[in-house]
């Protein structure tokens with residue numbers, strides 16, 4: 001597939017998730033089947049450019065092209081500078097988040113609150129597109145602020161006339177948070193009137209659901225967030241299903257064991273050992289969610305604070321699973337705590 005003139009393996013994108021889609025996770029998802037992975041937000045506040053976190057988020061070493069970086073904020077000039085800064089540091093696609101959850105880095109009225117102020121949206125989009133004329137700029141939105149302000153069609157028109165090259169839509173309003181179902185019919189209506197590619201997002205958690213959302217929306221691509229946490233191989237499963245209509249077999253325990261250990265090595269290297277162990281806990285708990293014995297395992301694992309202990313606990317857990325069955329059988333997501341899967345409103 002070609003997207004914004006980049007050749008991609010497929011039209012399955014990893015959603016930007018602050019605190020989740022760091023470089024190790026993006027690289028892993030790409031390796032296991034995702035066509036594109038959008039980075040966590042990189043602040044548009046230049047005061048933070050020097051912070052270790054911001055520098056880490058802007059580190060794209062070894063990342064496969066195209067490198068897509070998301071920015072968020074509410075001031076056109078600051079956003080334009082952020083876009084330029086990220087392009088100068090390797091971004092090949094700039095994605096603007098009109099659903100920013102993080103108050104710390106977004107000034108008042110940033111993020112999806114901005115959806116209410118259409119003329120300010122226009123000013124931001126034009127400033128960013130103008131600041132990086134050789135780099136495609138995309139936009140990510142919810143369907144509106146709340147059910148009485150579903151102005152995604154107006155935002156689409158503003159985006160098109162500002163030179164935005166693609167629009168991702170999470171099929172919920174900001175006020176909905178993560179409740180209710182994603183409205184694919186709203187995305188379908190947008191797609192029907194769009195002159196730019198539309199990426200459908202929200203609640204895609206299986207190969208069958210991916211097929212259903214593509215059919216229901218006619219979208220050019222799908223973006224997947226929470227369901228990929230701890231399941232980076234979901235992308236290849238969806239890719240296979242879309243191509244053949246058949247499900248791949250459940251993954252082998254020894255393969256996932258190996259993928260997780262490699263993921264951890266990347267996290268330790270990226271964050272350093274102390275921070276790496278803490279970041280790794282979150283991912284380990286996602287990888288094991290829904291597997292037999294995972295609750296007790298997580299309790300044990302959360303008490304371990306060193307790399308060797310973490311590796312050993314994972315070896316014990318996965319070798320135990322492999323003895324019972326060479327394939328992993330996850331309980332359906334609906335049977336695992338929803339609260340474990342939700343993040344900031346975006």
Ligand SMILES: Cc1cc2nc3c(=O)[nH]c(=O)nc-3n(C[C@H](O)[C@H](O)[C@H](O)COP(=O)(O)O)c2cc1C
Pocket residue numbers: 015016017018019020040041070097099140170201202203204223224225226227341342343344345346
């Ligand atoms: C932990 C977490 C962090 C998120 N951070 C961002 C973000 O930085 N930028 C953004 O546009 N959306 C963010 N989102 C929203 C996701 O990109 C996506 O739109 C949303 O989760 C719906 O897709 P899903 O149902 O596939 O998870 C975040 C979601 C989660 C769960």
